[in-house]
Amino acid sequence: MLIGLTGGIATGKSTAAKLFEQHGIPVVDADVVSRQMVEKGSEGLRKIVNHFGKTILNEDGTLNRKKLGELIFNDSSLRQQLNHILHPLIREEMNRQTTHLLKTNQHVIQDIPLLFENKLEQHFDLVIVVYIDQQEQIKRLQQRDDISYEAALSKVKSQAPIEDKKALAGIVLKNHGTIDALEEQVKETIQNHF
Ligand SMILES: CC(C)(COP(=O)(O)OP(=O)(O)OC[C@H]1O[C@@H](n2cnc3c(N)ncnc32)[C@H](O)[C@@H]1O)[C@@H](O)C(=O)NCCC(=O)NCCS
Numbered sequence: 001m002l003i004g005l006t007g008g009i010a011t012g013k014s015t016a017a018k019l020f021e022q023h024g025i026p027v028v029d030a031d032v033v034s035r036q037m038v039e040k041g042s043e044g045l046r047k048i049v050n051h052f053g054k055t056i057l058n059e060d061g062t063l064n065r066k067k068l069g070e071l072i073f074n075d076s077s078l079r080q081q082l083n084h085i086l087h088p089l090i091r092e093e094m095n096r097q098t099t100h101l102l103k104t105n106q107h108v109i110q111d112i113p114l115l116f117e118n119k120l121e122q123h124f125d126l127v128i129v130v131y132i133d134q135q136e137q138i139k140r141l142q143q144r145d146d147i148s149y150e151a152a153l154s155k156v157k158s159q160a161p162i163e164d165k166k167a168l169a170g171i172v173l174k175n176h177g178t179i180d181a182l183e184e185q186v187k188e189t190i191q192n193h194f
């Protein structure tokens with residue numbers, strides 16, 4: 001079974017993914033793969049530099065993620081351009097890792113922040129959404145990334161509304177409570193739906 005895990009930025013996807021892994025379900029994480037795809041010397045980084053220029057590099061030649069983030073979270077056209085460059089590379093690598101894992105695991109989760117935005121739901125047997133309301137989402141994002149309300153809001157607005165994602169979910173994991181409360185829902189999901 002191939003399971004999609006999604007939600008909004010900072011709603012708790014990585015936290016839920018870690019819990020699924022602790023309960024024996026392997027997770028392929030799009031954010032992790034996306035970092036692999038832009039490592040120094042990679043095809044992805046070369047394409048980004050060709051498009052956005054050398055100013056998005058740090059002095060040591062690695063990607064300046066903060067700078068690229070400031071560009072793409074404030075400009076939907078630049079965001080689309082970056083997505084166009086990176087998403088095919090990310091999808092291909094995620095599918096490669098997933099095929100490998102499915103040889104020895106009955107269930108594999110793909111953690112994809114933009115699963116619904118990229119209309120990928122038809123590829124999954126089940127889609128799980130990690131949900132908190134937008135107010136809490138902005139609060140957690142501000143805390144985690146140490147950013148202003150405005151900066152958090154523009155990151156949130158660069159994705160589809162969390163309420164829309166909740167409505168499209170096969171299963172909703174509510175993450176307003178403690179991590180233990182989230183873990184209970186993860187265990188229940190594995191027992192009853194996997
Ligand atoms: C812009 C980049 C360099 C910023 O890096 P940074 O280390 O600050 O953030 P990180 O990669 O950890 O992403 C944090 C969260 O931002 C959100 N996010 C990332 N990219 C995007 C995007 N293109 N559109 C909307 N939200 C996004 C996701 O919820 C993600 O979980 C990086 O996010 C990136 O390369 N994005 C493009 C690739 C992509 O779309 N990744 C999302 C998974 S497919």
Ligand SMILES: Nc1ncnc2c1ncn2[C@@H]1O[C@H](COP(=O)(O)OP(=O)(O)OP(=O)(O)O)[C@@H](O)[C@H]1O
Nearest residue numbers: 008009010011012013014015140144175177178179
């Ligand atoms: N139940 C919870 N109670 C309090 N804080 C939480 C809870 N779940 C997650 N958090 C915190 O909220 C922040 C966002 O969680 P997490 O990083 O798992 O979100 P994410 O959806 O993976 O974000 P991104 O889209 O940026 O990858 C983190 O600082 C995390 O520690």
